[in-house]
Amino acid sequence: MNKTIEDILNRRSIRAYLDKPVPEDDLKTIVKAGIYAPSAKNRQDWHFTVITNKETIDQLSAMAVVGMKRIGLEPKEDAHIFYHAPVVIIISSKIAGFSSVNVGCAIENIALAAKALGYGSCIVGQTRYMYHKANKIDVDKLIKIPEGYEHDVAICLGYPNEEPEAKPRKENIVDYIL
Amino acid sequence: MNKTIEDILNRRSIRAYLDKPVPEDDLKTIVKAGIYAPSAKNRQDWHFTVITNKETIDQLSAMAVVGMKRIGLEPKEDAHIFYHAPVVIIISSKIAGFSSVNVGCAIENIALAAKALGYGSCIVGQTRYMYHKANKIDVDKLIKIPEGYEHDVAICLGYPNEEPEAKPRKENIVDYIL
Numbered sequence: 520m521n522k523t524i525e526d527i528l529n530r531r532s533i534r535a536y537l538d539k540p541v542p543e544d545d546l547k548t549i550v551k552a553g554i555y556a557p558s559a560k561n562r563q564d565w566h567f568t569v570i571t572n573k574e575t576i577d578q579l580s581a582m583a584v585v586g587m588k589r590i591g592l593e594p595k596e597d598a599h600i601f602y603h604a605p606v607v608i609i610i611s612s613k614i615a616g617f618s619s620v621n622v623g624c625a626i627e628n629i630a631l632a633a634k635a636l637g638y639g640s641c642i643v644g645q646t647r648y649m650y651h652k653a654n655k656i657d658v659d660k661l662i663k664i665p666e667g668y669e670h671d672v673a674i675c676l677g678y679p680n681e682e683p684e685a686k687p688r689k690e691n692i693v694d695y696i697l
Numbered sequence: 698m699n700k701t702i703e704d705i706l707n708r709r710s711i712r713a714y715l716d717k718p719v720p721e722d723d724l725k726t727i728v729k730a731g732i733y734a735p736s737a738k739n740r741q742d743w744h745f746t747v748i749t750n751k752e753t754i755d756q757l758s759a760m761a762v763v764g765m766k767r768i769g770l771e772p773k774e775d776a777h778i779f780y781h782a783p784v785v786i787i788i789s790s791k792i793a794g795f796s797s798v799n800v801g802c803a804i805e806n807i808a809l810a811a812k813a814l815g816y817g818s819c820i821v822g823q824t825r826y827m828y829h830k831a832n833k834i835d836v837d838k839l840i841k842i843p844e845g846y847e848h849d850v851a852i853c854l855g856y857p858n859e860e861p862e863a864k865p866r867k868e869n870i871v872d873y874i875l
Contacts, residue, residue: 521700521813521814522699522813523700523701523703523704523809523812523813524702524727524730524810525728526728527730527733527806527809527810528702528729528730528733529811530735532735540760541830544807549701550743550871551706552702552705552706554866554867554870554871555705555706555708555863555866556805557708557710557805557808557820559820559822561864563866563867563870565870566870566871566872567790567871567872568869568871568872568873569725569871569873569874570873570874571873572873572874575874586847591790611810616822617797617800617822617850619795619797619798619820620797620798620800620801620804620820620849620850621801622801623797623798623799623800623801623802623803623804623805624801624802624804624805624820625801626798626801626807627734627735627801627802627805627806628705628805630735630802631701631705631806631809632701632702634701635699635701635702635705636699636702641739642735642798642802644737644794644795644798645838650823662874663746663872663874667779671798672795672798685733686739688732688733688741689732689741691755692732692741692743692745693728693732693744693745693746693747694744694745694746694747695746695748695749696747696748696749696750696753696840696841697745697749697750
């Protein structure tokens with residue numbers, strides 16, 4: 520089968536990782552894949568913060584967990600929103616028409632490039648809960664979000680330590696006009 | 698180079714198409730790629746309308762052009778928002794947290810699967826202007842959007858009739874925390 524189609528169909532969300540760093544060259548290729556996503560009117564109004572510093576990754580997770588508790592959610596005691604992955608990429612963008620669709624394209628490119636190179640990944644939205652723990656200015660500074668940009672979503676990645684099956688796909692979600 | 702990475706980096710937005718239909722098998726594979734995108738909490742709250750009917754495609758484009766004029770935009774006299782592509786896929790979703798990011802993932806999978814199989818594609822947001830031409834209920838019925846769903850964005854695809862270069866990528870959009 521076509522390798523690209525195969526990678527698209529076999530990409531899974533991975534929630535267990537080996538404690539093993541991702542080589543710099545691969546990480547650069549993965550980030551480049553994100554940057555080569557399409558964006559509305561080619562604005563490319565996005566920003567990527569690539570984090571491999573374990574202390575920072577753990578700190579962000581802990582902040583998000585506190586934020587969750589503050590708004591009444593009940594994360595597990597040992598919850599780690601990035602599943603202890605060795606790499607976290609935070610995506611932010613200028614909020615404008617289609618910015619979230621653009622970000623979706625970029626993050627899916629990252630997920631697929633990771634898959635293509637033998638890594639697992641998981642898109643993580645819980646980073647937004649950090650903003651319930653601390654002020655926006657402080658969180659944005661910590662994760663290097665540029666002024667005028669808003670954090671959208673994150674993705675963690677690394678060598679996978681599980682091989683989950685594909686979740687069943689919903690039926691009756693395609694209509695045709697032939 | 699890795700075929701998947703190659704397809705990601707070489708995908709371009711294509712705005713000229715051959716007048717040649719896309720075989721049904723390839724189209725099914727492309728739609729399947731969309732459905733295999735990740736979605737927040739695996740909700741899969743999306744819907745795909747696949748249109749190969751030329752009259753419908755032309756009608757949707759004409760509606761969007763009228764809609765643009767109504768709100769003061771000035772499309773070209775012969776504007777065709779789908780560049781006369783033989784296939785248009787309309788994506789809609791239940792509006793909820795991250796729905797636009799989900800849709801971005803799905804549409805990028807479609808764009809990449811198309812590229813992988815030798816087709817070109819272009820993500821089109823202008824379909825939203827149809828709602829300035831006609832009532833939401835009528836537009837939704839025409840393009841088979843399920844009740845409770847909102848149209849997000851569309852993508853057109855077919856055999857490419859141009860080979861554009863990659864647009865330069867913005868610099869200084871990646872920060873590292875190592």
